[in-house]
Amino acid sequence: AMVFEKSLTAMVKGIRSNRGKETEYITQCIQEIQKEVTSRNLTTKSMAILKLAYLSMMGYDMSWATFAIVEVMSHNKFAIKRPGYLASSLSFTESTDVGLLTINQFKKDFGSKSQYESGMAISCLSSICTPQISRDVLSDLMAMLSSSRAYLRKKTVLCLFRIFLKDPPALRSSFAKLKERLGDEDQGVLTATVNTFLELARKNARNYLSLVPQLYHVLVNTTNNWLAIKLLKLFQLLCPLEPRLPAKLVEPLTSFLNSTKAQSVEFETIRCVIRAVPEEASPALTALAVERLQAFVNSSDRNLRYIALEMFREALEIPGFKERHQFPDLHAKVLESIEETDISARNVALQLLDAIVTPATFMDTVKKLLDFSKSSSSNDEFLGTILRMGVRDRYALVEDFAWYLLVLADMSRSVDSVHAGEIAEQFTDITVRVAQVRTYSVTLALSLLDRDAVASATAGTAGEEDPAAKVGSFDVAAPMVGACAWVIGEHHEAFESPAEPSLVKAAKALLAAKQVQALPPAVQTQCVW
Numbered sequence: 001a002m003v004f005e006k007s008l009t010a011m012v013k014g015i016r017s018n019r020g021k022e023t024e025y026i027t028q029c030i031q032e033i034q035k036e037v038t039s040r041n042l043t044t045k046s047m048a049i050l051k052l053a054y055l056s057m058m059g060y061d062m063s064w065a066t067f068a069i070v071e072v073m074s075h076n077k078f079a080i081k082r083p084g085y086l087a088s089s090l091s092f093t094e095s096t097d098v099g100l101l102t103i104n105q106f107k108k109d110f111g112s113k114s115q116y117e118s119g120m121a122i123s124c125l126s127s128i129c130t131p132q133i134s135r136d137v138l139s140d141l142m143a144m145l146s147s148s149r150a151y152l153r154k155k156t157v158l159c160l161f162r163i164f165l166k167d168p169p170a171l172r173s174s175f176a177k178l179k180e181r182l183g184d185e186d187q188g189v190l191t192a193t194v195n196t197f198l199e200l201a202r203k204n205a206r207n208y209l210s211l212v213p214q215l216y217h218v219l220v221n222t223t224n225n226w227l228a229i230k231l232l233k234l235f236q237l238l239c240p241l242e243p244r245l246p247a248k249l250v251e252p253l254t255s256f257l258n259s260t261k262a263q264s265v266e267f268e269t270i271r272c273v274i275r276a277v278p279e280e281a282s283p284a285l286t287a288l289a290v291e292r293l294q295a296f297v298n299s300s301d302r303n304l305r306y307i308a309l310e311m312f313r314e315a316l317e318i319p320g321f322k323e324r325h326q327f328p329d330l331h332a333k334v335l336e337s338i339e340e341t342d343i344s345a346r347n348v349a350l351q352l353l354d355a356i357v358t359p360a361t362f363m364d365t366v367k368k369l370l371d372f373s374k375s376s377s378s379n380d381e382f383l384g385t386i387l388r389m390g391v392r393d394r395y396a397l398v399e400d401f402a403w404y405l406l407v408l409a410d411m412s413r414s415v416d417s418v419h420a421g422e423i424a425e426q427f428t429d430i431t432v433r434v435a436q437v438r439t440y441s442v443t444l445a446l447s448l449l450d451r452d453a454v455a456s457a458t459a460g461t462a463g464e465e466d467p468a469a470k471v472g473s474f475d476v477a478a479p480m481v482g483a484c485a486w487v488i489g490e491h492h493e494a495f496e497s498p499a500e501p502s503l504v505k506a507a508k509a510l511l512a513a514k515q516v517q518a519l520p521p522a523v524q525t526q527c528v529w
Contacts, residue, residue: 050083089127134167150186205237239276412480420477445484449509482523
C-alpha cells in the first residue's frame with residue numbers, strides 16, 4: 001500500500017517555508033497528489049483530497065479529481081469520508097457529471113447511526129444540490145424532519161431552503177411538514193424554521209401570510225433574542241400585505257421596547273416599528289421608537305451610532321415623519337459623525353444632514369461643511385452635500401443669496417472637483433433669478449477673474465510662481481471662469497457707475513492669452529464673447 005508523501009500540515013508548512021517559490025513547491029505537491037489519488041489505499045486518497053481541497057481554496061483547479069472525491073465520500077469511516085464531503089462542497093457544480101453518483105451516498109448517510117455523518121451529508125447536499133438531486137432526495141429529507149434528533153431536524157430545515165431554490169415545486173409538497181416545525185420544542189429547530197421561512201418570504205412574502213397566527217404566538221412567547229430578531233424581520237415583510245397585522249403587533253413591540261435588555265432586539269424592534277407599523281396605528285409606539293433611536297445616536301459605540309443614523313435617514317424619507325417628530329440634538333450629532341474616518345458612516349451622516357437641515361441651521365451647517373472640506377483630502381462629498389441642500393426646492397433653504405454666492409465662489413477654488421460644473425451653474429442661476437443680488441454677483445465675478453489676472457502678472461514679474469495661482473491658469477475651476485464671463489457679459493449694466501473701469505478690468509482678465517489658452521474651448525468662447 002502506498003503511503004502519502006506528506007500530510008496537510010507538512011504541506012502548509014512547506015508552502016510557508018518556500019517564500020518566493022510557492023508556485024514551484026505547489027506544482028510539486030500537485031504532482032504528488034495526482035499519484036496519491038490513484039492509490040487503492042483510501043486513507044492515502046483521503047489525505048490527497050484534503051490537501052487538494054486546501055489548494056483549491058488558493059485558486060488551484062481540482063475538477064480533475066471529482067471521481068476520486070466520490071470514492072472517498074463512499075468510505076465507511078467518518079474521518080476518511082469527511083475530506084471527500086468537504087472537497088465536493090467546494091468544487092462540485094451543476095455541470096459536474098459525477099454529482100449524480102452522490103445521490104445513493106446521501107441516502108445511505110442520511111440513515112447512518114451517527115447523527116454527525118448524517119449532518120455532514122445534509123450540509124454537503126445544501127452546497128451541491130441540483131434540480132435532479134433535489135427531487136431524488138426530497139422524500140428522505142421529509143423523513144428526517146420527523147427525526148427524534150433535534151440536530152438533524154435543524155440541519156434538514158436549513159437545507160430545505162436550498163432544495164426549494166433548485167426545485168420550487170418541492171416547496172408546495174413539503175410546506176405542511178415544514179410548517180409543523182414552528183411548533184418544535186427545540187429552540188434551535190424553531191429558530192432554523194423561522195429563518196428558512198424568512199428567506200423564503202424575501203422571495204415572495206404573500207405565500208406565507210397563512211403562518212401569521214403561529215408566528216405571532218412564537219413572537220409573544222419567546223425569550224430567545226436571536227429568534228425574536230428573525231421574527232421581527234419576517235413581520236416587516238408581512239405587515240405591508242396584511243392591513244390588520246400592524247395593529248396586532250403594537251402590544252408585543254411596545255413590550256420589547258420597554259423590557260428587552262438586548263440592544264440587538266431593541267434596534268430590530270425600532271426598525272420594525274418604523275418600516276412596518278403606520279404611525280396612525282399607534283402614535284405612542286412610534287414616539288417611543290424614535291426616543292429609543294435617539295439614544296442609539298448618542299451611544300459611545302461607533303457601530304451603534306452608524307446603524308441609528310442609517311435608520312433615521314430611512315425614517316425621514318417617510319412623508320410627514322420629519323414634521324410630526326422632534327429630534328433634539330440630532331443635528332449636532334450628525335455634524336459630529338461627519339468627521340468620522342469611516343467613509344460609510346460619513347456618507348450616511350451627509351445624507352441625513354441633507355434631510356434634517358432647516359433655513360435656520362443652513363448657514364452654520366454650510367460653514368462647518370466648508371471647514372471639513374478644507375481639512376479633508378477628498379472634499380467632493382462635502383461640496384456635493386452643500387450644493388444639494390442649496391438648490392433644493394429652488395433654493396428654499398437660502399435666506400441670504402449674497403452670502404450663498406460667496407460660498408459658491410469659495411467652493412469654485414476646488415479646481416479638480418467633480419462638482420465644478422454644478423457650482424458654476426448655480427452661480428449663474430442665482431444671478432438670473434435674484435435681481436436684488438445681481439450687482440453683487442457681477443462684482444464678485446469680476447473679483448474672481450481680476451484677482452487671478454493680478455496674481456499671474458505678479459508671478460510673472462517676480463520670476464516666482466504663486467502656489468495659489470499658477471501662471472497661465474485661473475485658480476478657480478474652468479466652468480466657474482465661463483460662468484463669471486457670462487454673468488459679466490449678460491449683466492454688465494449692473495456694474496456701479498462709472499462702469500467703464502470695471503469693464504476694462506474684465507476685458508483684461510478674460511483676454512489674457514496665457515490664462516485663456518489653458519481653458520477648454522467652450523469656456524474660451526464664453527470669455528471672448
